[in-house]
Amino acid sequence: MKLKPLRIAILVFCATLAVLPAAHAVEVTEAARSGPGSLNLVGGAGVATVAVDAHDDPLVAVAARLFADDVERVTGKRPAIGAQAVRGRPLVVVGTLGHNALIDELAARGALKDLDKVRGRWEATVAQMVERPFPGVERAFVIVGSDRRGAAYGLMQLSEQVGVSPWYWWADAPVRRRTALTIRSATPEVTAPEVRYRGIFVNDEDWGMHAWAKQTFEPEAGGIGPKTYEKLFELMLRLRLNTIWPAMHEVSREFHAVRENVVLADKYGIVAGASHCEPMLYNNVKWNQKERGPWNYLTNRDTIYKTWEEQATTRGGMEAMWTLGIRGIHDQGMQTPPGDMPGKLKLMGEVIQDQRSLIQQHVTTKWGPVAQVFVPYKEVLPIYDAGLALPDDVTLMWTDDNFGYLRRLSSPDERKRAGGAGVYWHLSYYGQPHSYLWINTTAPALMWEELHKAWENDARTMWMLNVGDLKPMEIGVDYFARFAWNPTAFGPDSQPAFLRSFAAEHxxxxxxxxxxxxxxxxxxxxxxxxxxxxxxxxxxxxxxxxxxxxxxxxxxxxxxxxxxxxxxxxxxxxxxxxxxxxxxxxxxxxxxxxxxxxxxxxxxxxxxxxxxxxxxxxxxxxxxxxxxxxxxxxxxxxxxxxxxxxxxxxxxxxxxxxxxxxxxxxxxxxVTPVDAGRAWRPAAEADNRSGTAAARWTPVAGLGQSGRAVALKPAGLDASWSLTDDKAPSLDFHFETGAQGAGGELLIDFMPTFRIYPGRKLRVSVVVDGADPIAVDVPGASGQEDESGAIRKEGVQNNAVRARVPMPALAAGKHVVTIRAVDPGVVIDRVALPGRQGVI
Known part of the structure; x- marks a missing residue:
C-alpha cells in the first residue's frame, strides 16, 4: 500500500514507520540532527516557531494550533505560533499560496520549487526544506497549500508523522513521549486528493452518539451540538475528509438551527452538506404539518419554497454542498399519487428548477462553481431512470443497496456529465429489511472492491460514507479516508497492508x-x-x-x-x-x-x-x-x-x-441445511488465465467468505467479452469423477454485486471439458430487485448469492471446469464441483 504522504521523515517512535511508504526513510531516534535537509522541531536550537499569516484563511491558524498542541503532547514543549521568522530559531512556515507574506516572498525569490504543481489545484500541498530562507534563520520547512485545506492538510499530515494519531481523542489512541523531533526532507513532495469531496454521514445517532452526547459529553445541548461537532470536525481535518452530512434524526436538533454548528464547519474547512432526504440543506424531520401544511411540493409549494429560500440566504455565504431534489419527510418517498411516474418526473423537474434559481440568486461563488448533488436513493432511482432531465453540472451520486453493493454506476453518456458522479456507501444501516448498527464488520476489502469499481467507472467527484455513530467504526472510517484521498495507490492487497499499518500505529x-x-x-x-x-x-x-x-x-x-x-x-x-x-x-x-x-x-x-x-x-x-x-x-x-x-x-x-x-x-x-456435504474450493485456488486481455481475475485479500474472492479487474465499461470468447480471462478448476461417472450441479458462490448500469448484464460463461459455453447470470444482479427482493434479501446477509449450473454426465476420470469472464463487475468467492474434487 502506498499512501503518498509528504516526503519527509519525522524521527519518532517505530509505530509511525508503518504508516509511511518504505521509500521514505524514517529514523527512530530522539537525537537532534543538523545539516542540510534537517530541521529540529524540538531539540538542538530549541523549539521551532510555526509561522502563519493573519491575512490567511482562519483554517490555517486552526491547523497551526492543533499542530502545536500535538508537538506539546509528544515532547512537553510547545512551538510558538507567530507571523514572522525569529532569528536563531527553527522555522516551520505554513500558508496558502498568495495569502502568506513569507511564502510569497520566498516564491518571488525563486526559493520554492514545484509551485506550478499546486497552483490552482484543489487541496494541493507542496512541502519542502529551504536553506537560509531569511536573515538569521538557518533553514525553514515550508508547507504551501493551493487553498486553505491544502495548507492545513499538509500540517496535519506532519502531526500524524510526529506521532499523534487522528484518533487520539475519538479512540483514545496513545501518544508516546519523546524529547526531540527532527524533520528531514531531501526533495519537495506534492500531494493532492484524487476524489474531490470526501466525507462522512453521522446517521441513526439515536442509537449511540446522541445518548452519549446528552448524558456524558454535551448535556448542556441536550445531545449532539457544537461541542461534539467541533471534535468531529477536528478528526475530519486530521483524516483529510472535507464534507459532513450531519446528524438528522428526530432526537437531534437540526444542524442548521444552531448557527455555531455552521460557523464551526467553516472554521475547520468542512463543506457542510446534507443527506439524500434533506434538500437545500434543510432537514425536514421536524416539519410541523399542522402549522405549515404538508411536506408536499405539489400542494404546498410556496411554504416549502420560502423555507429553502431562507436556507439559501442564511447559508449562501459559506462553502457548502447543496442537495437537490425532494423526498418525503425523513427518508420517506415523495408525496405524489401512487404510480404516477409522469407526475413524479414533472414535479421533480420543477423542484430542481426552483432550487437552482435560489442557488443562483443567493449562494456565493467564492469557492468556485456552487457544488450541487442529486442522490437517486431508494425510490428516487426509478424516477431518475424514467428520464429525469438533470442539469449537466450537478453531481450524480450513486448509492449502494445499504449493504455495500453499488446499485449502478454511470453509463457511457452519463460519464460525459460536467458535474461528474459520486458514491454514497454504508458502514451502518437502519431500515428494511435488515438493520446493522452495532459494530463494523464490513471488510475494508469490500470497500476497496466496490469503491475502486466506482473509481474505474468515473465516480470520482464525491464519496460519502454512512458511519452511524462513528464508534466503533474507526477502522473502516480510517481506511475510507486514506483510500478516498488516493484510490489509485490502493491495490487488491491493501487490506492486510492497511491493517498492519493501523495496528502498528495504535x-x-x-x-x-x-x-x-x-x-x-x-x-x-x-x-x-x-x-x-x-x-x-x-x-x-x-x-x-x-x-x-x-x-x-x-x-x-x-x-x-x-x-x-x-x-x-x-x-x-x-x-x-x-x-x-x-x-x-x-x-x-x-x-x-x-x-x-x-x-x-x-x-x-x-x-x-x-x-x-x-x-x-x-x-x-x-x-x-x-x-x-x-x-x-x-x-x-x-x-x-x-x-x-x-x-x-x-x-x-x-x-x-x-x-x-x-x-x-x-x-x-x-429448516433444512443447504447443500450439505458439498466440498467448497476458493476461486483463488483455480488456475488463472488472462488470455490476450488486459483484464484478469484478481484475488482480493480479505474479500468474501473465503477471504480471497476474485474480482474481474479492471471493472470499467470496456471490460467485456462474448460468451464464446476463449481468450477471455478464465478460471480453470481441475477435478476427478469416480468410477461410475457423475453429473449433478456445479455451485458458484458470487458476491451479490450488481451490473454496472441499466442495459448491461452480469454474467460469466461455464465450459466443461471444452464443450459449448453455458451462460450463467449472477443471481439478483439485474437491478430489478432492491434489498428486499427474494434473492438479495438473503444474499446481502450472506454476502453471497449461489448459482446452480447443471452438469452433464461425466465419465470417470479427470475433468476441467472453466469459468470465463463476460461482463465487468463479477466477483467469485468459491465453487463446489461434482465428483472427488481432487486438484490435478
Whole structure:
C-alpha cells in the first residue's frame, strides 16, 4: 500500500514507520540532527516557531494550533505560533499560496520549487526544506497549500508523522513521549486528493452518539451540538475528509438551527452538506404539518419554497454542498399519487428548477462553481431512470443497496456529465429489511472492491460514507479516508497492508502482526454473517460441517483476542479495546450464542447449551457495561447501548435478533441445511488465465467468505467479452469423477454485486471439458430487485448469492471446469464441483 504522504521523515517512535511508504526513510531516534535537509522541531536550537499569516484563511491558524498542541503532547514543549521568522530559531512556515507574506516572498525569490504543481489545484500541498530562507534563520520547512485545506492538510499530515494519531481523542489512541523531533526532507513532495469531496454521514445517532452526547459529553445541548461537532470536525481535518452530512434524526436538533454548528464547519474547512432526504440543506424531520401544511411540493409549494429560500440566504455565504431534489419527510418517498411516474418526473423537474434559481440568486461563488448533488436513493432511482432531465453540472451520486453493493454506476453518456458522479456507501444501516448498527464488520476489502469499481467507472467527484455513530467504526472510517484521498495507490492487497499499518500505529509494531491477523479473521467471520443479522433460521440452515467449523472459529477468535488483550500495554488498552477488542468480542460471543442455540434446537444436550447461552450473554453484558463505564474512565458512557431484551427482538429494527427472543422449539424441523456435504474450493485456488486481455481475475485479500474472492479487474465499461470468447480471462478448476461417472450441479458462490448500469448484464460463461459455453447470470444482479427482493434479501446477509449450473454426465476420470469472464463487475468467492474434487 502506498499512501503518498509528504516526503519527509519525522524521527519518532517505530509505530509511525508503518504508516509511511518504505521509500521514505524514517529514523527512530530522539537525537537532534543538523545539516542540510534537517530541521529540529524540538531539540538542538530549541523549539521551532510555526509561522502563519493573519491575512490567511482562519483554517490555517486552526491547523497551526492543533499542530502545536500535538508537538506539546509528544515532547512537553510547545512551538510558538507567530507571523514572522525569529532569528536563531527553527522555522516551520505554513500558508496558502498568495495569502502568506513569507511564502510569497520566498516564491518571488525563486526559493520554492514545484509551485506550478499546486497552483490552482484543489487541496494541493507542496512541502519542502529551504536553506537560509531569511536573515538569521538557518533553514525553514515550508508547507504551501493551493487553498486553505491544502495548507492545513499538509500540517496535519506532519502531526500524524510526529506521532499523534487522528484518533487520539475519538479512540483514545496513545501518544508516546519523546524529547526531540527532527524533520528531514531531501526533495519537495506534492500531494493532492484524487476524489474531490470526501466525507462522512453521522446517521441513526439515536442509537449511540446522541445518548452519549446528552448524558456524558454535551448535556448542556441536550445531545449532539457544537461541542461534539467541533471534535468531529477536528478528526475530519486530521483524516483529510472535507464534507459532513450531519446528524438528522428526530432526537437531534437540526444542524442548521444552531448557527455555531455552521460557523464551526467553516472554521475547520468542512463543506457542510446534507443527506439524500434533506434538500437545500434543510432537514425536514421536524416539519410541523399542522402549522405549515404538508411536506408536499405539489400542494404546498410556496411554504416549502420560502423555507429553502431562507436556507439559501442564511447559508449562501459559506462553502457548502447543496442537495437537490425532494423526498418525503425523513427518508420517506415523495408525496405524489401512487404510480404516477409522469407526475413524479414533472414535479421533480420543477423542484430542481426552483432550487437552482435560489442557488443562483443567493449562494456565493467564492469557492468556485456552487457544488450541487442529486442522490437517486431508494425510490428516487426509478424516477431518475424514467428520464429525469438533470442539469449537466450537478453531481450524480450513486448509492449502494445499504449493504455495500453499488446499485449502478454511470453509463457511457452519463460519464460525459460536467458535474461528474459520486458514491454514497454504508458502514451502518437502519431500515428494511435488515438493520446493522452495532459494530463494523464490513471488510475494508469490500470497500476497496466496490469503491475502486466506482473509481474505474468515473465516480470520482464525491464519496460519502454512512458511519452511524462513528464508534466503533474507526477502522473502516480510517481506511475510507486514506483510500478516498488516493484510490489509485490502493491495490487488491491493501487490506492486510492497511491493517498492519493501523495496528502498528495504535498498539505498537511488536504486536501489529498478531492484531492484523485477528482483524483479518474478524472481517472474514463478519462477512459470513454480521452479528446483527444472525438468526436461528440462519444457524439451523448451516450444513453440519460448516456449523462445526464456524463454532470453532468463533471460539478461536475469542481465545486469540483474550491473549492479545492481556499483552497490550496499559497505556494502549483503551484504544485497543474500543477499535479492536470490543468488536471482536461481540462477534465471537454472539456467534457462539447462535451456535449453542442451534445445537439445542437440534436436541444436543439442551440444558448444557442453555447454560452456554447464558454464559455468553452475561459476557456480552459485562463487555457493554465496561465499554460505557470503564474504558477511558467512562468517557464513552451512553455510546454503547445495552443488550436489547424487549418483545420486538425479532423486528427488522432491533439490535440483534437474539435467539432468546424467538419461541422455543418447533423451528428445527422446518429448516433444512443447504447443500450439505458439498466440498467448497476458493476461486483463488483455480488456475488463472488472462488470455490476450488486459483484464484478469484478481484475488482480493480479505474479500468474501473465503477471504480471497476474485474480482474481474479492471471493472470499467470496456471490460467485456462474448460468451464464446476463449481468450477471455478464465478460471480453470481441475477435478476427478469416480468410477461410475457423475453429473449433478456445479455451485458458484458470487458476491451479490450488481451490473454496472441499466442495459448491461452480469454474467460469466461455464465450459466443461471444452464443450459449448453455458451462460450463467449472477443471481439478483439485474437491478430489478432492491434489498428486499427474494434473492438479495438473503444474499446481502450472506454476502453471497449461489448459482446452480447443471452438469452433464461425466465419465470417470479427470475433468476441467472453466469459468470465463463476460461482463465487468463479477466477483467469485468459491465453487463446489461434482465428483472427488481432487486438484490435478
Amino acid at each position: 498498539v505498537g509494531g511488536a504486536l501489529a502482526p498478531a492484531v492484523a491477523d485477528l482483524l483479518t479473521e474478524f472481517y472474514r467471520l463478519g462477512t459470513i454473517r454480521k452479528p446483527e443479522l444472525m438468526t436461528r433460521a440462519w444457524a439451523l440452515a448451516l450444513p453440519p460441517d460448516e456449523a462445526a467449523e464456524l463454532g470453532r472459529s468463533y471460539a478461536h477468535l475469542l481465545e486469540r483476542e483474550a491473549a492479545l488483550a492481556a499483552a497490550i500495554p496499559a497505556g494502549k488498552r483503551d484504544a485497543y479495546t474500543e477499535m479492536i477488542g470490543f468488536p471482536a468480542r461481540v462477534l465471537g460471543a454472539t456467534g457462539l450464542v447462535f451456535m449453542a442455540d442451534r445445537a439445542a434446537q437440534l436436541g444436543d444436550d439442551p440444558a448444557a447449551q442453555a447454560a452456554e447461552i447464558a454464559r455468553r450473554r452475561a459476557f456480552l453484558e459485562r463487555e457493554v457495561d465496561a465499554y460505557n463505564y470503564t474504558v477511558a474512565g467512562g468517557k464513552w458512557k451512553g455510546m454503547m447501548p445495552g443488550l436489547v431484551t424487549a418483545a420486538n427482538l425479532m423486528a427488522w429494527n432491533s439490535q440483534v435478533r437474539w435467539p432468546w427472543g424467538e419461541p422455543a422449539g418447533g423451528s428445527a424441523s422446518k
